[in-house]
Amino acid sequence: MARRYAGASLRHISVTTTGLTPRSSIWRSRRFHDAIVAYAFILPWVIGFILFVGGPIIASFVLSFFRWKMIAPPRFYGLTHYISMFTTDELFRISIWVTFKFVLISVPIGQVLALGLALLLNQRIRLLGFWRSAFYLPAVVSGVAGSVIWVWMYHAELGIVNNGLEMMGLEGRNWLFDREVVLGSLIVKSLWNVGIPMVIYLAALQGLPQQLYEAADIDGAGEVSKFFSITLPMLSPAIFFNVVMGIIASVQTFAEPYVMTGGGPDNATLFLGLHLYKNAFSFLKMGYASAMAWIMFLLIFGLTVFQFRLAGRWVYYEGGER
Amino acid sequence: MVVGNETVPTTERLGSERYTRPSRMRTHLLGNRFQTGLVRLLVIYALLILAAFLFLLPFYWMLNTALKPSNQVFTLPPTWIPKPVMWSNFITAFTMQYETDPPVYTYAINTMIVSVNGVVSTIFSSALVAYAFARLEFPGKNVIFLGILSTLMIPFAVVMVPQFIIWQRLGWLDTLWPLMIPHWFGSAWNIFLLRQFFMTIPIEYDEAAYLDGASRWHIFIRIILPLSKPALAAVAVFAFVFFWNDFLGPLIILSTPKNFTLTLFLANFNVAFRGTPWHLYMAAALIIILPCLILFFFSQNAFLKGITVTDLKG
Numbered sequence: 001m002a003r004r005y006a007g008a009s010l011r012h013i014s015v016t017t018t019g020l021t022p023r024s025s026i027w028r029s030r031r032f033h034d035a036i037v038a039y040a041f042i043l044p045w046v047i048g049f050i051l052f053v054g055g056p057i058i059a060s061f062v063l064s065f066f067r068w069k070m071i072a073p074p075r076f077y078g079l080t081h082y083i084s085m086f087t088t089d090e091l092f093r094i095s096i097w098v099t100f101k102f103v104l105i106s107v108p109i110g111q112v113l114a115l116g117l118a119l120l121l122n123q124r125i126r127l128l129g130f131w132r133s134a135f136y137l138p139a140v141v142s143g144v145a146g147s148v149i150w151v152w153m154y155h156a157e158l159g160i161v162n163n164g165l166e167m168m169g170l171e172g173r174n175w176l177f178d179r180e181v182v183l184g185s186l187i188v189k190s191l192w193n194v195g196i197p198m199v200i201y202l203a204a205l206q207g208l209p210q211q212l213y214e215a216a217d218i219d220g221a222g223e224v225s226k227f228f229s230i231t232l233p234m235l236s237p238a239i240f241f242n243v244v245m246g247i248i249a250s251v252q253t254f255a256e257p258y259v260m261t262g263g264g265p266d267n268a269t270l271f272l273g274l275h276l277y278k279n280a281f282s283f284l285k286m287g288y289a290s291a292m293a294w295i296m297f298l299l300i301f302g303l304t305v306f307q308f309r310l311a312g313r314w315v316y317y318e319g320g321e322r
Numbered sequence: 323m324v325v326g327n328e329t330v331p332t333t334e335r336l337g338s339e340r341y342t343r344p345s346r347m348r349t350h351l352l353g354n355r356f357q358t359g360l361v362r363l364l365v366i367y368a369l370l371i372l373a374a375f376l377f378l379l380p381f382y383w384m385l386n387t388a389l390k391p392s393n394q395v396f397t398l399p400p401t402w403i404p405k406p407v408m409w410s411n412f413i414t415a416f417t418m419q420y421e422t423d424p425p426v427y428t429y430a431i432n433t434m435i436v437s438v439n440g441v442v443s444t445i446f447s448s449a450l451v452a453y454a455f456a457r458l459e460f461p462g463k464n465v466i467f468l469g470i471l472s473t474l475m476i477p478f479a480v481v482m483v484p485q486f487i488i489w490q491r492l493g494w495l496d497t498l499w500p501l502m503i504p505h506w507f508g509s510a511w512n513i514f515l516l517r518q519f520f521m522t523i524p525i526e527y528d529e530a531a532y533l534d535g536a537s538r539w540h541i542f543i544r545i546i547l548p549l550s551k552p553a554l555a556a557v558a559v560f561a562f563v564f565f566w567n568d569f570l571g572p573l574i575i576l577s578t579p580k581n582f583t584l585t586l587f588l589a590n591f592n593v594a595f596r597g598t599p600w601h602l603y604m605a606a607a608l609i610i611i612l613p614c615l616i617l618f619f620f621s622q623n624a625f626l627k628g629i630t631v632t633d634l635k636g
Contacts, residue, residue, distance in 0.1 A: 034458050037538045041454035044447040045470065048507020053473055056484035063483065117373060123366050133622065134374040137381070140614040140625075142567030144585040145607045149380045152387065152600060160383045163399050192380065199626055252477050255569045259589050276479050281574055286483050293479040300475055 064291035069284045081291035092292065094267050095275035096299075098183065099251060102271065103303070106187045107246040111239065114194040118201035119231075132202070139195030143255030150189045151176065151260050176261055179268040186256055186269060197242040204238040205231070233316040240307065240315045247303045251296060272296050388412070388605040395600045408601070415605035423579040426587065426606065432498060433566060433583040439502040440565035441558050447505075448512035449554070453542045455513070456520035457528060467517075473510045478570060486574055500575045501568075501583075512557050519553035520546055555624040563614050584610045 064081055068074035085092040117135050121128060138146065153159050154175035162172030175185040212230050221229070232239075254273040257263055263270040263278075276296065280289035387395060388411055390404040419425045454460070455467055489500040523546060531541050547554070572583045582590070588610055591603055618625060 031459065034538070035460040038454040038458035038460035038463075041458065041538075041542075042451045042466065044506065045451040045508040045513065048447075048504065049469075049473070051488075052485060052504045052507065053476065053481060056481035056488075057476065059484035059487075060480050120366060120370055120373070125366060125370065129622070131370050131374060133618070134377050136625075137615065137618065138377060140563050140618045141611045142569065142585050142614075144567070144569050144589050145611045146380075148588055148591070148603065148607050149384050152604065153380055153383055157398065158396065158400060158600070160379070160400065166399075192377065203626075248475065248477075252479065255585075255589075258569075258573075273479060277570075277574075280483055280486075286487070290480075290483050293477065293483070296477050296479050297475075300477060304475060 060290045060293060063287050064294055066287045067285075068287045070286060071284075074287065077287060081288050082295075085288075085291065085295070091267060091270060091275055095270045095272045096295075098268070098270055099253070099272040099299070101183060102187065102190075102253060103247060103250045106190045106250055107243060109187070110191055110194050110246060111197060111242055113191055114197040114242065115201050115235070115239070117194065117198045118205055121198075121202050122205040132199075135198055136195035138192045141193075144259055146189070146192065147256050147259035150185075150192075154185055154260075177265050179266045182261060182265060182268050186253075186260065189256060189260070190250070190253075197246065200238055200242055201235065204235050208234050236315040237317060240311050244304055244307050247307070248300055251300050251303070272299070384604045384608055387601055388415075388608050390601050392599060392601055411601055411605040412609060415602045416609060418602065426584075426609075428580060429582045429584045429587040430609075432581060433585075436498055436501045436568075436572075436583060437562055437565040440505045441561045443502075443506045444509050444512055444561050445554055445557055447508040448557070449516050449547065449550070450542070451508045451513045452516035452520055453546055455517045457525075457541075457546075458538070470510045470513055482570070482574065489575065495575060496577045496581055497575075498581065501571055505565075512561070515557060516550070516553060519550055523549050552624070552627055555621065556627045559617055559621050559624045562617060566614055 063074070065077055065079070066074040067077040067080075121132055121135075125131065141149075153161050156162060156172070156174040156177070159172075159175075161175060165172045173181050176182055208231065212234070213226060216226050216230060252273055253271050254277065257269045257271045257274050258277070261269040263274050272292070273296070276289050276292045279285045279292065386402065386404060389407045389409070390401075390411075391406065391408050394401060394404060416426050451470075455463065485500070485504070486495075489495050494500055527545050527549070528541050531545055536544065567585060568583070569585045569589065572586045573589070576582055576586060579587075579590075588606060591606065592598055
């Protein structure tokens, strides 16, 4: 559910909660009572966590060491799943590579586009609401409906992409059936959904302290140097947040390849999520699918930790938090 | 230009010139600035128009196709304006039926049930949990809160198989329950957002109510929730869009068409109709995205606030 709610900038995530609740004397006498009440309030989450998150996490981990096709009882398999996915299952290697390429290309381009659009919207322009809606609108369209629209856009003879290119004297391609360009076609479709990071950048831009720019003006700084020495550093927490959320979402890409290509042609768009889904629900290889899910988690975890490591070098927190 | 009894040079009024320059120089500078300003404005609007064109083109292409009579879908080059405009395509798309499959509005009803349940239950349960983290002290608070946040990194794929097995054991596969029950227990992201918002509400409200004898529960229901309407609205619109558009969940749970949600129906469209009546396909896609588009237009502020809810510092 998280991926749909990209929001807020990381700088506001303060997990140290002590000290945030004012401790005026009227509450103090009731601390024990309050703790009981607090546990009652968080009970829904605790139950939900045990049943639908924590329990399944453990089950999935255990299951990844078993061979289980739902019919016969599970059989202990040791590390065989984890070994065979890197040795015998060539499709797995392909799916990792496809997912990796997609994340590595679509996330950076998407962030540049989102930031560019936010910068445009942050100028003194008329009809701000209209432009903002135009760029944001695709973000409320479902992955399936959006994919269906783009399948029709990419249609080789009847699609608007090829007909548009023809009007400009260019030659179109069979965008979804040509293994050389198909991943690029999905990346372009993914760029259509940059609305949420764009709005986060816009909010961050609007919150920038104006004095910095005034000071730079006095020093005679140009537009370009102001962008690189003020805007970018000040936006870095938002960039960091958006990149992390973008990675978490795009590693899990599923609806687009499922609807647009089915993983083809020639497995050129066999995303990890799709390969996993097929193994679990087409071939009922529940153990193997669980093992793959853990690899997906490691991919997300690794990329996120990598980002946090890098963040120390380039993310600037105003007021020296962190 | 006369202000009081003094003649003020025009540039002074513009407020940007710090000292009076020789007049020839001044006009030159002014003209130059005007020109660069104009060029800048032109570039900005050119880029805006280009980007808006590219972003809206898919919507136009969908609408255009959805309104075409079937024979015009296949004319080359494609026509930009359907003639005649076939509004009836929407009715056909909404009521059409394939063999023993139910009509499309059945899927709409299913989707509505799942979405409304999701919105109401996730808001209420998340708000409860968020309240505890915003206002109460208890042992383990920080650890549990970190735990909640870290579940954001767990991909659905990890919990998908065990959840599927739970529903299968309960015999609830191919019902809407598995798409509804898990959301009764709060979602990490909403808990986080609401907690951030609750913390911006001045504690004095709580204290005043408390001194009047209100319990924590009453403070939550009567004070915190009513004061949080903007944040709750923001969470609600995002939750609605999420549930309305959810695909992987329904895909693994539902198997007979009468239980399908709209996204599932759309993804199976080609299979059901053997070949593709593109005009009806696009009409169906448009019907499916319409509720979210309407919601967006009527609650833009809630959407924008939801994204930046934690910036609403009190």
